[in-house]
Amino acid sequence: MRTFEGKMATVKRIYYFSAGIALGAVATRRTRRAKEAARAALAAKLTPSAIAADVADAIAELGNALGSFAADVRQGAANRRAAYRPMIDNATGAVALLAADQVGPTPPIGADGNEVIVASDRIDADGAPVRGRRSA
Known part of the structure; x- marks a missing residue:
């Protein structure tokens, strides 16, 4: 059971x-x-339309990246030009007139309100910065 x-x-x-x-x-x-x-x-x-849209988006993104890269390169070149300009002016005695987009950043101003002298600027025997044409 x-x-x-x-x-x-x-x-x-x-x-x-x-x-x-x-x-x-x-x-x-x-x-x-x-x-x-x-x-x-x-x-x-x-679908062909979806693939075409993806390719178009990728090309637009690539174009934006290239434009941004070119702007960064132009800004870097302007900064280098602005950094080298005082050395070239002091060494040659010539002052180049540049367009507004080629000038680059303004030189730094010291606490006394005068332009800060960088190592590339010429200094005379008294320690004062030499400006203007180079003497022979």
Whole structure:
């Protein structure tokens, strides 16, 4: 004769078996839906118009990056020109007239309100900066 406990174990097994089947079916359906959605999204990305839009965006981004790089190079060249200009003026005695975009940053001003003398400026025997034409 069977006891009540034996029937309960069978019911538990049936319950867990059916719960496993249900969860497996739900997981399979969700996976299939996600796979179909991913396939549809990929198909939408592989249309000629989508590819052309991606290429156009990439070209526009490249153009912006090149423009930014060129602006940085121009600014660096202007800064170098401005840094070398006092040395060239002092060495040659000539003063070049430059356009506003070629001047670069203004020289630093000291605490006394005068221009700060950099090492490249010529200094006479008294320690005063020499300005103007170079003497022979």
